[in-house]
Amino acid sequence: MNPSKPNNNLPTLVGLSAVVMWSATVGLFRSVSEIFGATGGAALIFTVGGLLACLVLGFPKLKTFPRPYLWIGGALFVAYEVALALSIGFALNREQAIELGMINYLWPSLTILFAVLAGQQRGSWLLLPALLSSFCGIVLVVKGDSAWSVQMLWQNMASNPTGYGLAFFAAGTWAVYSVFTRRFGNGVNGVPLFLVATAIVLWGKYALGNEPALSLHIGGLLQVAVMGALMAAAYSCWNHGIQHGNITILATMSCFTPVLSALIANLWLGTTPSTGLVYGVAMVTAGSFLCWVVTRRNALDPGKH
Structure with a gap:
């Protein structure tokens, strides 16, 4: 090992652990939203996640934050989380919730594109062609078992434009956040603060909107606790990985997240995956993997950025 070069293997492995934890999010987000509503369920999850992150990592000191990371990075983080949670919660059914969750997994390919x-x-x-494979995979996911046509795709998305729009927005926003944080984060972990900020935004939307009243549901609260714990751990690990590890490996190995996520979501929600979903997830994964193959030999020294 060359002592002059930092060893970023451990931070990379820490970041990769987030991929495993994220795989359970789509199914849990949907089941919690069915119990407490799209906004109320997401607000509960981020409240628990934010509190746990603050207990484990401590509430970060604002004076240590680079200002671009605090304001722009924080806004990107909150926007992503709100968009993803509400897109899944606003899905018309469980099958569509899984589709919307898969659209979110355009972000690994987009992260590499934005990093370039x-x-x-x-x-x-x-x-x-790697990016084209990922986007074609999303087309297959949206297509489902229907025959191919532009009109059919439009009708599927027009059935829930808010949900699909938020899902695509979330994918792009998280890719931008990952690249931006690597450039301006300066080693600071703002996840506890950003999770709390997300919860505050969601509770504000809940208070101002025509949302259903929350009721006591033990099973739902247990799911909220599990989801909050996974979220706090996953985002803390990912934030550490993208700042100190290999961003190309992290973004590309996360391409396996949609495969594992689709499997867990279908099992948890008791749904049967469509042919389009199976082939679409495969193409999204192949596109992300090809991104890594293309860029892995040309990686820049992570210590320089």
């Missing part, structure tokens, strides 16, 4: 554009990673023209 930001000069954090070298790429080549072969990145384009």
